Amino acid sequence: MEQILVIDDDDDLRTTIIEVLEQEGLTAHPAENADLALNLLKKHPYHLVLLDMVMPGTDGMTAIPLIRQQAPRTRIIAMTAFSSAENAVQAMQRGADDYLVKPFKIDALMLSIRQNLQEARFQECHKDTDMDDVFQGLSNVLRRQILIFLHRQGMTRFMDLVRALEVEDHTKVNFHLKVLREVGFIEQNAHKQYSLTNSGERAAECLSFISKNI
Amino acid sequence: MEQILVIDDDDDLRTTIIEVLEQEGLTAHPAENADLALNLLKKHPYHLVLLDMVMPGTDGMTAIPLIRQQAPRTRIIAMTAFSSAENAVQAMQRGADDYLVKPFKIDALMLSIRQNLQEARFQECHKDTDMDDVFQGLSNVLRRQILIFLHRQGMTRFMDLVRALEVEDHTKVNFHLKVLREVGFIEQNAHKQYSLTNSGERAAECLSFISKNI
DNA sequence: AGATGTTGTGAAGAATCCTTCACAACATCT
């Protein structure tokens, strides 16, 4: 069952939204401010949060990165009555996945929720690569260089990659490309160009996270 | 020198922006439509593109993911005269890094450019400090289990660790402890209890980061 | 002292990972 957290200080609206969500067969919990919400998120995993931007105490804009930090995989839909393009951009830059302008139709809300839950589920099933595969992919210097190069460069053809990495024996690169393909980090398009899959992108981001943090 | 690509069908605006950027000491190239821009991006790496949303031919909104795919690390600043929150959200969801509403002050443009270039540069510093040791330490299931256990548990004696991990042969654990010690992730105190060093703590945090994000 | 449990070493072999080599299919250019 999909778990949803509704963060809004307006009692009526919060209750209404929760009733609608439960009618739609989703499980929804209320939180009347951001701090309570963060506590709930600490204890329990949610698939998605609906977050009001304007609240007493910690406001929504501030809360976004805190929620992101606490629950990196949880979808965040920002809601606001005072909308502007600048505000929307800021919310997205801080990590919101969508941004709804009040008053919205229930249909619009449900559409956004359904889409975000589905994308999350898609990424989830793409995540079935286990930690072991990840480390299998990352456990070799050349493979890490390939990942980083493709992360920076995007689509690249085989020999260009070989030359960029300054490897004399191209079959060596081939061997490691095969490993990366088997692990699901890279793929080839119709023109035989290599690029990262999204799980490969995430792996490359992990690499940069590690190199930053070690 | 920072390379910038200005994509706009309005000749006057394009020229003006390029002049300003060059006065600021940046290198800027023009492209009057999205297809020309994609060709330029294929040939040459840019740090940042300024992208008009409304153009004949491939429009800006369509171009964003294409640019993203061709040049994943290039910053994209979307520009539009017809702004709405919905439009801004869509641009960000497709991969824009910022979204400016025309007419904008030159100062606002330069601020966004400077910020984006700086963040990009920050992410760039990928210095391959001995990542090899790190991965040496993390490249084995049992070693990862040991790290995670010590991260949760703190100081632990040898046989307690062996039993907690349910390994039948204690010398196996010993072997991996030795590796972890050589890499500098763990240490022993006077009572022969094992615990994480601070670099070991950081490694364990990387592990949990990875398991959250993959 | 003797029995039991803890902590550790070193070496041999197994398993895995990586490199190298020989070669081949295919595209592109002259």
Add this chain to the structure above:
DNA sequence: AGATGTTGTGAAGGATTCTTCACAACATCT
């Protein structure tokens, strides 16, 4: 067509990593 460059396979062997085994120093308990 022939030459050149690109992309790829498979097998052999070398290198590294992991497991297992035999054993030993030391503490603790009875």
